[in-house]
Each structure stands twice: as C-alpha cells, then as structure tokens.
Amino acid sequence: MTTTTYKKREDGRKFNELRPVEAEVGIIKRADGSARFKIGKTEALAAVYGPRELVPRFMQNPKRGILRVHYNMMPFSGSGNRVKPGGNRRSKELGVVIRDSLMPVINLNEFPNAVVDIFIEFPQTDAGTRCAAITAAAMALADAGLLMTDLVSSVAVGRIADKIVVDLDYSEDSHEEGTDIPIAIIPSTGEISLLQMDGFMTKKQLFEAINEAKEAVKHLNAVQMKALKNKYKAEE
Amino acid sequence: MIIDKRKFIDVLAKGIRFDGRKPDEFRKVKIEYGVTRSAEGSARVTLGETIVIAGVKMEVSKPYPDTPDQGGLMVGAELLPLASPEYESGPPGDWAVEVARVVDRGIRESHSIDVKKLLIRKAELAWTVIADMCVINDAGNILDAASIAVLAAMRDTKFPKLVGDVVDYKTITKEKLPIKETPVAVTVYKIGKELFVDPTNEEEGLADARLTITTIEDGTLCSLQKGGESPLSVDEIDKMIDIAVKHAKVLRKSL
Numbered sequence: 001m002t003t004t005t006y007k008k009r010e011d012g013r014k015f016n017e018l019r020p021v022e023a024e025v026g027i028i029k030r031a032d033g034s035a036r037f038k039i040g041k042t043e044a045l046a047a048v049y050g051p052r053e054l055v056p057r058f059m060q061n062p063k064r065g066i067l068r069v070h071y072n073m074m075p076f077s078g079s080g081n082r083v084k085p086g087g088n089r090r091s092k093e094l095g096v097v098i099r100d101s102l103m104p105v106i107n108l109n110e111f112p113n114a115v116v117d118i119f120i121e122f123p124q125t126d127a128g129t130r131c132a133a134i135t136a137a138a139m140a141l142a143d144a145g146l147l148m149t150d151l152v153s154s155v156a157v158g159r160i161a162d163k164i165v166v167d168l169d170y171s172e173d174s175h176e177e178g179t180d181i182p183i184a185i186i187p188s189t190g191e192i193s194l195l196q197m198d199g200f201m202t203k204k205q206l207f208e209a210i211n212e213a214k215e216a217v218k219h220l221n222a223v224q225m226k227a228l229k230n231k232y233k234a235e236e
Numbered sequence: 237m238i239i240d241k242r243k244f245i246d247v248l249a250k251g252i253r254f255d256g257r258k259p260d261e262f263r264k265v266k267i268e269y270g271v272t273r274s275a276e277g278s279a280r281v282t283l284g285e286t287i288v289i290a291g292v293k294m295e296v297s298k299p300y301p302d303t304p305d306q307g308g309l310m311v312g313a314e315l316l317p318l319a320s321p322e323y324e325s326g327p328p329g330d331w332a333v334e335v336a337r338v339v340d341r342g343i344r345e346s347h348s349i350d351v352k353k354l355l356i357r358k359a360e361l362a363w364t365v366i367a368d369m370c371v372i373n374d375a376g377n378i379l380d381a382a383s384i385a386v387l388a389a390m391r392d393t394k395f396p397k398l399v400g401d402v403v404d405y406k407t408i409t410k411e412k413l414p415i416k417e418t419p420v421a422v423t424v425y426k427i428g429k430e431l432f433v434d435p436t437n438e439e440e441g442l443a444d445a446r447l448t449i450t451t452i453e454d455g456t457l458c459s460l461q462k463g464g465e466s467p468l469s470v471d472e473i474d475k476m477i478d479i480a481v482k483h484a485k486v487l488r489k490s491l
Binding site: 027028029030031034041043045046047049052070072074075076077078079080081082085086117119120121123124125126 | 271272273274275278285287289291292293295312314316317318319320321325327328366368370372373374375403405437
C-alpha cells in the first residue's frame with residue numbers, strides 16, 4: 001500500500017505518545033456540569049444543562065430522557081480563515097456521533113420527556129476535536145451528577161505512511177499518506193463507542209491501531225478521574 | 237440566588253449590595269492574553285464569575301468601492317448556549333446582536349484602529365480585522381466584559397505573514413495592529429432611583445434601564461447606548477457619565 005517511511009514526528013513525539021493534556025471540571029458556574037479538556041493545541045469546553053423540559057413537546061420521549069450534543073467551533077478557532085458562526089453539516093454530524101459515543105454509559109430512564117443538552121465549544125483547534133469533545137463531555141456529564149456506568153475516553157489514532165501513530169495533530173491529519181481513526185472507548189469494558197476512519201488501512205493495521213488507542217485512553221481516563229476528584233477535593 | 241426587586245432597591249439606597257459590594261463597585265477583573273493559538277490575537281476576561289474570550293482573525297480582501305484606501309473592521313459576539321441556561325442555539329438573538337453592535341460601534345466610532353494603515357494596495361487588497369467575542373459563562377455584565385476583551389485581543393494581535401496575496405497563518409510577524417485609541421465601555425444600570433454598575437446576572441435581570449457609555453483616554457465620549465424600558469433624566473445621565481469615566485480609567489489601566 002505504501003513505499004515511503006514516516007521517520008519522525010514534527011513535534012518530536014514518539015509514535016504512540018499523546019500530546020500534553022490538561023483537564024479541569026466545574027469551569028462554567030451557570031451550567032449544571034462542565035469541563036475543559038486540552039490536548040496539545042486542541043481545547044474543548046463542555047457544558048451540561050438539564051435534565052430540563054424538552055420543547056417542542058412532540059420531540060419528547062415518554063420512556064426516558066434524551067441527550068443532545070451541540071458541537072461548535074469558535075469563530076477564531078480554526079487554523080486558517082475565520083470560521084463562520086452558525087454551524088454546518090460537519091458540526092451536525094459530529095454532534096450525532098459524539099452523542100452516540102456517550103449513550104452507552106448514561107442512564108436517563110428516570111427523566112421521561114426531559115432533555116440533557118451538552119454544548120461543546122473550541123477556543124482553539126489542532127485536529128482531534130471530536131475526541132477532545134467526548135473526553136470533555138464525559139467529565140461534564142459526571143460533574144452534572146447524572147447516573148453513569150463509566151466515563152468515556154477518546155483519542156484519534158491512525159497511519160502515516162508505514163507507521164501507526166497516536167493522537168494526530170493537524171499536520172499529520174492532513175498528511176497525504178495519512179489515515180485518521182477517531183476512537184472512543186469505555187474504559188471498564190474496553191468496548192468501542194465511536195469508530196470512524198478516513199483513508200486506507202489493512203485489517204491488521206486497524207487492529208494494531210485499536211490496540212494503541214486502548215493503551216492511550218488508559219492515561220486519558222486517569223486524567224479525567226483526577227480532574228473530577230480534584231473538584232470535590234477543592235470544595236471540602 | 238433569587239433577589240427580590242423591592243429589597244434590592246432598599247439595600248442599594250443604603251449603599252450596599254447582596255454580595256457585599258457598593259453600588260458603584262466593580263467585581264475583580266482579570267485579563268489574560270494569548271489564550272488561543274488559533275487566533276492572531278486573543279484574550280480572556282474574567283469579571284467576577286463572568287468569563288468571555290475574544291479572538292482576532294486577520295484576513296485579506298478587496299477594499300469596499302467607497303473606501304478604496306481602507307481596510308476593514310468587524311466585531312461579532314457569540315452568546316454561546318454553553319454560557320447560560322437562558323441562551324439558545326441557533327441564529328443570534330436580539331441581545332447578542334445588540335452586544336456585538338455596541339462593542340463594534342465603540343471601537344469603530346473612536347477610530348480606535350487606523351484602517352488606512354490596513355491597506356496593502358489601493359482598491360485591490362487590504363487587511364480586515366475580525367474580532368469575535370464568545371461568552372463562556374454569563375454571570376452578568378457581558379457588555380463591559382466584551383468591550384475589554386475585544387480591546388485586549390486587539391492589543392495582543394500580530395499580523396500573519398503575507399506571501400504574495402495569500403496569508404500564511406503559520407508565520408506570525410512582529411507587527412502589531414495600528415491602534416490609536418482605547419475606547420472602554422462601562423454600563424451604568426438604573427433600578428428605581430438607584431444607579432449601580434457591573435451587575436451579576438440576577439441584578440441585571442431586575443434593572444429598569446441601562447446606559448452603556450464608551451469613552452477614550454481623555455474622557456471624551458465616543459458611543460452611547462441606552463437600553464431597558466424606563467426613561468432616564470438628564471440629571472441621571474450626567475451622573476452615569478461621571479461614573480463611567482471613573483471606571484473606564486481603572487479598566488484601561490488593567491489592560
């Protein structure tokens with residue numbers, strides 16, 4: 001499939017190394033739950049509102065509450081020109097796949113006809129935004145005190161020429177011989193709740209990449225747990 | 237906290253507010269620069285629990301036919317639904333548009349930026365400065381926070397490199413924006429017969445009227461905006477301007 005070799009990452013990371021990460025919980029006081037997650041130069045803010053009444057009423061589910069995810073890039077958060085506010089097809093799709101990645105761990109059976117809204121905003125981006133969004137949103141849901149069976153942690157893995165790499169930045173994501181695979185994992189079961197791919201990959205390479213993702217999310221999950229515990233430590 | 241309007245007026249008349257501040261006292265202001273690497277300039281302003289981020293993007297385009305020797309300036313405001321249970325997704329509401337326009341006019345009408353210096357080639361190519369302000373947490377007085385944040389982001393801005401007629405966003409030069417004035421907006425609120433500044437979101441919701449007063453360094457006014465359903469007397473406007481000028485001086489120093 002490829003003849004070239006990817007020798008070295010531009011920022012000097014090892015092929016399986018994440019960018020530096022930061023996590024913080026409870027940053028938006030008016031929200032019911034909130035979190036900030038930063039990985040390299042990609043930064044996601046997540047705020048949870050609800051459960052609250054869902055209007056219009058025809059959208060309500062009498063059996064359980066519904067989850068809505070809103071993904072949005074701030075106008076100055078792109079790598080080139082200004083991002084026009086108001087969303088587009090891409091942000092709609094991302095809202096849907098992020099919601100699906102969180103649904104397996106969240107239980108809204110106690111809240112018929114209600115909605116939980118998660119708003120995710122990016123002050124800055126350098127690839128991996130949907131993964132950062134999921135990692136931040138899981139913390140924000142936990143911060144809101146909703147019933148969850150676990151957190152969800154997410155990272156992009158992929159292939160650049162002959163190498164499997166973890167946590168691609170923008171220059172790698174746009175590499176002409178690059179394949180990008182955003183993955184979300186439920187840490188306690190190892191199940192996968194987000195899986196997308198753009199580019200070419202053999203089956204063997206795919207599983208190699210998934211294994212790398214499983215290793216990487218162990219660290220992300222530890223960072224999430226620490227941020228959640230820190231908030232309650234600070235409040236004591 | 238839910239505050240009763242009557243009680244709020246009573247305590248204001250005694251010179252104190254529920255959070256312990258005096259009527260004409262601001263909350264603590266914190267300004268941080270360079271908070272997003274994606275923008276050519278940025279700042280985060282924290283005013284009590286209110287948080288806003290402003291970022292500046294620099295683009296090039298053809299000047300408008302009626303101003304062939306000038307660049308452009310645009311200010312936007314995003315009241316993100318993340319920032320308050322009262323905001324909704326979708327197109328900007330009346331309040332979002334008013335905030336953006338008040339900040340935009342403050343900067344434009346003070347001729348804060350020398351738009352002639354943004355020209356690259358007459359009638360062909362010029363820079364446009366696009367400043368966007370995003371509310372992260374609305375704990376009141378986003379008008380004043382937005383004004384300071386946009387000014388701070390503009391001060392932080394450096395031109396990206398121009399290669400031919402194309403912007404190379406990866407290479408940032410040392411050249412800063414041609415800033416001539418620092419127009420600071422301060423909003424003075426009225427409830428009953430009392431005046432106060434920098435409301436929390438609860439206090440803001442109770443106010444009868446407000447006047448946003450933008451002034452430059454020497455105290456000259458450069459933009460006004462009255463809001464709210466109650467009228468203001470000339471005497472009240474006089475007092476409000478004095479209050480605004482006083483606070484603008486302090487805020488300008490914190491930049």
